[in-house]
Amino acid sequence: MNLFDTVVVVDWSGGNERGRAPSKDAIWACVARKGVSDAPVYLRNRQLAEVWLHELLEAELAAGRRILAGFDFPFGYPAGFAAAVTGCADPLELWDWFEARIEDAPKANNRFDLAAEINRGFGGKGPFWGNGLARDIDALPRTKAAYHNPFPERREAEQHAKGAFACWQMAGAGAVGSQVFMGLPVLARLRRAFAEHLAVWPFEEPERDIALVEVWPSLTVSAAREGVIKDAHQVAELAQKISGLAPEVLNQMLSVSAPEEGWILGLGHEAHLAALPEVGGELQPPPLRNDCFALPAGVDWTPVEEALKLLQARLRPVVGQEEVSLLQAGGRILASDLLALRANPPHPNTAVDGWGFDATDIEVGPQSFRAVSGRSAAGKPFEGVVPKGSAVRVLTGADLPHGVDTVVLDEDVAVGDGEIAFHGPLKQGANTRRAGEDVAMGALALASGRVLTPADLALAAAVGHGALPVFLRLRVAVISTGDELVEAGDVAGPGQIFDANRPMLLRMAERWGYVPVDMGRVADSRTALRDTLDQAAREADVILTSGGASAGDEDHVSALLRETGALQEWRIALKPGRPLALGVWNDTPVFGLPGNPVAALVCALVFARPAMGILSGAGWSAPQGFDLPAGFSKRKKAGRREYLRARVRDGRVEVFQSEGSGRVSGLSWAEGLVEIGDDAQDISPGDRVRYIPFGSFGL
Template structure:
C-alpha cells in the first residue's frame, strides 16, 4: 500500500434533518490536504452528506489524489449475522442487503421498522432493541426486559481494552446508540461503491489498492472534550483527520494491518491479545496450568498480578478534584518550596552571625510579613522587624526570636552567640523547581494535595476512578426492611461489598440483587459491563444447579473456577463478561469479605493504575492457641489488645459478628502449625487494605 494524499473524517447520524444552523448531533465532516485542515463541514441530512461525499470522491480521483475516508460507525456486525440474512459471511453483501431495503428521507426513515422485520425472522425478541417511535413495532422491544439475542452482543474489536466505551450495534436508539447509524450509513456506502466501481476499497475487508479507502474510526474512543466554544463533533472530525494525515506511511500501514474479514475493526485499536480481554473470549486470562487442582494463595496472587492490566483511563483534572485519584505520570515541581528564603519565626533579621556576649543594633524602619515583602535593603549592622513566613529582605540572612530581644529607642539588644542563617529557611530546601514531587501510580492523599499546591501544580493527569459493580444473587435474599419468608435471609453481602469498594477508593456501582434466574442475570451482567470496569458478584460462583454466575461465564467461554487452598472461601470464579473482568465471590459473607481483601483488593488496585499493593502486616505475639493441618492457608478474624493478637471465639464462616468484632486478620501459613500463646503470628490490620 502506498501513502494517501488527502484525508477526510465523517461523523454520521441516523436522525432527521437538523436544519440550516450548524449544531451538535448532526453529520459533520472535515478534509485535510497537504497537512492543512479545511473548515469542518456541517451536513444537515444524509442526502446532502451523500452528495458531498460523491463530489469529494470525484474531486480527489480527478486530481489523482489517494483519499483516505473515515466513518464513525461499524462496517460489520458480530459473527454470524451476515450469513443469517444473506447466506454469506461477506459483510459487503450485507451492505447491499440493507441498501435494497432502507427507505430514507430528510424527515423520516424506516430503520425501526426494518429492525423489527429482522427481529421477526429470529423469534421477535432480538437481536435489535429500542423502538424510538410513538407507535408499537412488532418484534422490536422498547427495552431489554424480554430481550434475546441469537448472535454475539459485540464484535471482537469492541471487547478490546482500547475500545472500552464503545456501544453495541444492536441498540437502535438512546444515548450512545450506533445501531441506527450503521443501518442508515451502510446503504450510503454501498451506493458510493456502486457509483465508483473499482475505485473504492473497504478496510479491512479488501486490499487497499484503489484510489479511495473507506475506513472505520471512532473519534470518541480517543478524544476527550472539545475546546470551549467548539461543537464537539466538528472538532473531533478535524482532529482525527489531522492525526491520520500526520502519520508516517509505515505507521499507518501498521495500524491497517489487521485480520477481521467478517466483523470489521476500529482503526487504532491494537489487535494484539492482552491477557485482560483477549478476543474472542477464552479462558486464557485466568486459566491455570495443566494439572493444577488446588491453587496455593501465593500462586493465585502471582497469576492475578501477572495477567491483569490497567483498565482505568486517564484524564486531566483540577487539583481540587484530585483527592484519592491515581497519578498517570510523574509530577515535577513548577516552583520551589519555599520559593525564596524566608523567616521561620517572628523576630528581627540582620546579616551575619552574632558573636558571644551582649549585642546592640539600630532598628531599621519597616517590616517584612508573609505576602508583604520589605521594600528596600537593610544596611549592614542594622536589624529589621520580620514575621513568620516573610521573605528575607535584601541584607538579611539571620533571624533572632523576638522572645530573646529587648526593643528600646529604635534599637534591639540580645545575647549572642547566634550562628549565621539561624531561624531561616533556604529557598527550595523542601523541594526545588524541577524536582520529582510525586511518582506515577500514587494515590493522592490530602498531604499530597498540599505539596502539589505549594509547588505550583494546578492541574494533573490522573486515572478515572475505577468503577466496581457489585451484584448479589440468590432466591433466598431479601432487602433489609422487607419481610423475610421461610428459608430467606437478608442480603448482607451487598452493603458490605459496596462499602468496602468505597473505602478502598474505588467507585461502587450498585447493581442490586437478582434471583436465581439465568436470563435476568444475563441482562444484569450486560448492563454491568457497560457501567463498570470490574464486576464483583456474590453467590452462584460454584458448580451447583443454581450457580448461574459460573454457568453464564462458562457459556461465554470465559470462566475459570479457582479452587484456592484457603479457609474461608475456597471457590473463586474468575471470568470475563463482554470484556469486563468478573470476580465471582462466595455467597458466605465471611468468605466473601476475606476473598475481597486478599484477592480482589490488590487486583483492583492494579487495574486502577496504582500497581499491585501488598498489605502491610505486623508480627505480634498470639493471645490464643490453635492447631492447623498442612495444605491450605487460613485467615482468622482478629484484633489487637495489650500488644497481642486475639482471634474470634468461633471460626465458623457463618458468624458475621466476627467480622464486626475484628480489626484485621491473622494469616497462618500453608504448612502445619501449632500456635501457642506468645508465639509470633502475622496480623494484617483492615487499614492495610485501605479500610
C-alpha cells in the same frame, strides 16, 4: 507484528546543558503504555539523557516488554549524502561516522566545526549553514546568503510534512541540523549496546524487542495549556497517542520503504493520530484481554502467595483519566507523577519573628546593629537592601531582604533608639529557610498512583498546581445470585435467607474510594444472570458476584463465564473460601466470590481489593500486618493458608469462637484477621501470630 508494550518519545536538543530547572528547548522524554502516559521527564543534557535511555531500555527488556522509542530528528539525509561522506549509501554507516567524530560535553561540543569540515569537502559553501558561536568558522556560512547545497534541500518526508525544517540548518530557530549531529552518535551507541535486540526503522524491519523510529511531535499534537512547557506536553501527548494505536494501524504506519533517507512515523496518517485523545482529556484504555486470569498449565491448587503474584503480574488499569481542580481531587488517584512547578518555599524566608542581618563576621559576645526603617512581612517583603552592620525587622514567613542571611529571635534582642543588641555567636543562616529546601522546582512532589490525601492537596497547591491529572473512579458492580436470597427487611419464605453479601460488598467498594453500582439480586436463571452481567459490563469497570462461583448445577456465574471461554476457576489453597471464579465478561473483569459471607469477605479483602487497586490506577497494595502474642490455641494442618476473624484485647489477639463461613456475627465482632501460613502450625497462647487489622485493608 505484535503490539509494542512501551512507547517512549524523546524531544532532543543540540545545544548545551539547560540547567536543573525544567525549561523549554531542553531534552524532554515521556513513557506511555496502552494509551496512558507517565509524567514527562526533564533531562538537562545529552549525557544524562543517554544514561536514562540506556537504563529504560534495560529495564523494559528485563520485564519482557517490547519498546518503540521515537526521537524528533531525522535518521537520514537526502539521497546521496551518506555515500558522499562515508563511501556507502547505508545511513547506519553515517551514524557510526558521526559517532566517531562528535565530541560532546554538557557545556560545549564540536558540531559547528564538524559541519565546516564536511563543507570543506564540498567546496566550502555547503551543504550546512548556520554558525551559533561568537567566533567565525571558515567554510560554515552564518546565513543562507552565500550558501550552496550540492544535495537536495529536503528529504521526501519533509516534502510531505508541512512546516518541517531541512536538516542542513545548524543554528537559529528550527536548527534540525544540530539535533541530528548530536543525536545520531547517541543512537549509534544505543544500537551497539543492544545490538541483538534493536532495529532501526525504516532501515531495518522493526521485528526485534526495541525499535528506534523517527517522530515529529508537530505532526498531530495539540497546543499545550497555558503554563505548560510545550516540549513536555508534546512528548506526553505523542507517546500517549502512539501507545494507544491498534496493532493493525501501527503496522500500516510502519509499512514504509525509505531505505536511505528515513521516514517520519505517522506521516500520511495524521487524521488518525489527531482523532486520538489528547493529554488531559478523558482516556479510555483498551479492554482487558480474556486470558489475563489464565493459570499456567498443570496448576491445580494455587497457593495464596502465588495467586497474588499472578494477579499482580496480569492486571493493569482499566479506567481512563481526567483533569480536575485541586479542590475536587481529594480521595482521587493521581494519574501521573506530579513535578513541582514552583519551589517550596519559593524564596528564602524567616522561620521566626525577629531581626535579620548579614552574619558573615559575627563574633562571640555582645553585638549591636543599626536598625533599618521598615520591615519584611509575609506577602509584603522589604523592598530595599539591608547594609552590612544593619538589621531589619522580619516576621515569620517573610522573604529575607537582600543583605540578610540570618535572623535572631525577638526574645533574644534588646531594642533601643535606632539600634538593636544581642549576644553572639549566632550561626550563619540561623532561623531561616532556604528556597526549595522542602521541594525544589522540577522535583517529584507526588508519585503516580497515590490516593490523594488532604496533605497531598496542600503540597500540590504549595508547588504551584491548581488542577491535577487523576484516574476516573473505578465503577464496581455488585451482584448477588441465588433463589434463596430475599432483600433485607422483606418477608423470607421457607428455605430463604436475607441477602447479606450485597450491602457488605457495596459499602466496601465505597470505602475504597470506588463508585458502587448496585445490580441487585439475580435468581438462579442463566438468562436473567446473562442480562444482568451485560448491563453490569455497560455500567461498571469491574464486576463482583457472590454465589454461583463453583461447579454445581446452579452455579450459573461459572457456567456463563465458561460458555464465553473466559472463565478461570482458581482453586486457591485457603480457608475460608471455595474456588474463586475469575473471568472477563464483555471486556469487563469479573470476580466470582463465594456465597458464604465470611468467605466472600476474606476473598474480597485478600484478592479483589489489591487487584482492584491495579485496575483503578492506584497500583498493588499489600496489607500491613503486625506480629502480636496469641490469646488462643490452634492446631492447623499443612496445605492451606487460613484467615481467622480476630481482634486485639489487652495486647493479645483473640479469635472468634467459630470458624464457620456462615457465622455473620463473627464479621461484626472482628476488627481484623489472623493470617496463618500454609505450613502445619501448633499455636499456643503467647506465640506470635500475624494480625492484620481491617484498617490495613482500607476499611
